[in-house]
Amino acid sequence: MADMLSTMLLANSMIKTSSTTMAIMCSSSSTFVPQIHNNFKRRPISSFPTKPLFSVSPKAFSSQTSNPTSKADEPPTSVGFLGLGIMGSPMAQNLLRAGCDVTVWNRTKSKCDPLISLGAKYKTSPEEVASSCDVTFAMLADPESALEVACGKHGAAYGMTQGKGYVDVSTVDDATSKLISRQIKATGALFLEAPVSGSKKPAEDGQLIFLTAGDKSLYDAVAPLLDIMGKSRFYLGDVGNGAAMKLVVNMIMGSMMASFSEGLLLSEKVGLDPSVLVEVVSQGAISAPMFSMKGPSMVQAIYPTAFPLKHQQKDLRLALGLAESVSQPTPIAAAANELYKVAKLHGLSDQDFSAVMEALKTRLQSPAED
Numbered sequence: 001m002a003d004m005l006s007t008m009l010l011a012n013s014m015i016k017t018s019s020t021t022m023a024i025m026c027s028s029s030s031t032f033v034p035q036i037h038n039n040f041k042r043r044p045i046s047s048f049p050t051k052p053l054f055s056v057s058p059k060a061f062s063s064q065t066s067n068p069t070s071k072a073d074e075p076p077t078s079v080g081f082l083g084l085g086i087m088g089s090p091m092a093q094n095l096l097r098a099g100c101d102v103t104v105w106n107r108t109k110s111k112c113d114p115l116i117s118l119g120a121k122y123k124t125s126p127e128e129v130a131s132s133c134d135v136t137f138a139m140l141a142d143p144e145s146a147l148e149v150a151c152g153k154h155g156a157a158y159g160m161t162q163g164k165g166y167v168d169v170s171t172v173d174d175a176t177s178k179l180i181s182r183q184i185k186a187t188g189a190l191f192l193e194a195p196v197s198g199s200k201k202p203a204e205d206g207q208l209i210f211l212t213a214g215d216k217s218l219y220d221a222v223a224p225l226l227d228i229m230g231k232s233r234f235y236l237g238d239v240g241n242g243a244a245m246k247l248v249v250n251m252i253m254g255s256m257m258a259s260f261s262e263g264l265l266l267s268e269k270v271g272l273d274p275s276v277l278v279e280v281v282s283q284g285a286i287s288a289p290m291f292s293m294k295g296p297s298m299v300q301a302i303y304p305t306a307f308p309l310k311h312q313q314k315d316l317r318l319a320l321g322l323a324e325s326v327s328q329p330t331p332i333a334a335a336a337n338e339l340y341k342v343a344k345l346h347g348l349s350d351q352d353f354s355a356v357m358e359a360l361k362t363r364l365q366s367p368a369e370d
Ligand SMILES: NC(=O)C1=CN([C@@H]2O[C@H](COP(=O)(O)OP(=O)(O)OC[C@H]3O[C@@H](n4cnc5c(N)ncnc54)[C@H](OP(=O)(O)O)[C@@H]3O)[C@@H](O)[C@H]2O)C=CC1
Pocket: 082, 083, 084, 085, 086, 087, 088, 106, 107, 108, 111, 139, 140, 141, 142, 144, 145, 148, 149, 169, 170, 171, 172, 196, 197, 198, 199, 200, 306, 307, 308, 311, 312
């Protein structure tokens, strides 16, 4: 296993140009101390050592593998991937390009075809993928689909056994993640939640940020795989913490986008050039890559989908539920959520979440006035 993962990391370094792993651990708190690993310090490929930069726990995977011809002490890591949407497809593609043995499944089979042509294997159900792979990743739309694929009829749980691992990278609420964790762990397998920060382009570039929680031994074992798909990873302790962190981040993001949309439209209404506003914002203390990246196309009312608006509204809804569970007031996020709901009513669900700006335009709010 260690040799296999070493090979994968070296292949990954060729994809990403370079990688350095750094662990930051605090020591003075009695509460759980998160572990942060960044690999965004870049070095030329030629400066890389030939030995792996990490230590892994091969015991997390059993030696019962899908490849009976391999040596018992060097089991290949076979990786399953369930859900090949905007995010899942490039993530699975990066694993394939790094030399991993990848088996895919997607509800709409046609989305598997590009990956199959790149060398992926295909199975007809999540159960079959899980039973044929050491570790299975899932990148599903929402809590309902994540639960269905993990625990429904022919779901992954039916293919899980001791020695296997299930890594759910979908954005769901903590209750759903805990439910999936219980079902997977009841089979003897290990579970890790690992939702991601970063959108379509970071997924394509292997620059995602993983927010993980759950079985630490599985986290250690899949770290080389996370490093193929991402630039950093946080280990946050018990299942639910990764989901909660992701929802808090996306709650902030959804509110920021709604506020930015108001600013763009207000600037235009008072006779300013919104393109100049984008430039001004980019140079000040409130600059954010999101504003610089999405601003120019928003000014033109073009919303190429990277993060579907329906998913942003789902995340706000789930974040509000999280806030409710601890009686934390979140009036800004609640208002933003209403705006995304209006945008959905106007048929913008599958556009990028920046299309929320359309919900602020008079012609959309009051169709009768057109
Ligand atoms: N796009 C982004 O920028 C980011 C998204 N996320 C999160 O990642 C997850 C996936 O996002 P993204 O790839 O953009 O979404 P997509 O809508 O592109 O893909 C959703 C995936 O879920 C599958 N799916 C939906 N419903 C079901 C179901 N009932 N049963 C089985 N499969 C189902 C879809 O299958 P099918 O192809 O058949 O429809 C597809 O594979 C979401 O939780 C999202 O919030 C996280 C970070 C960034």
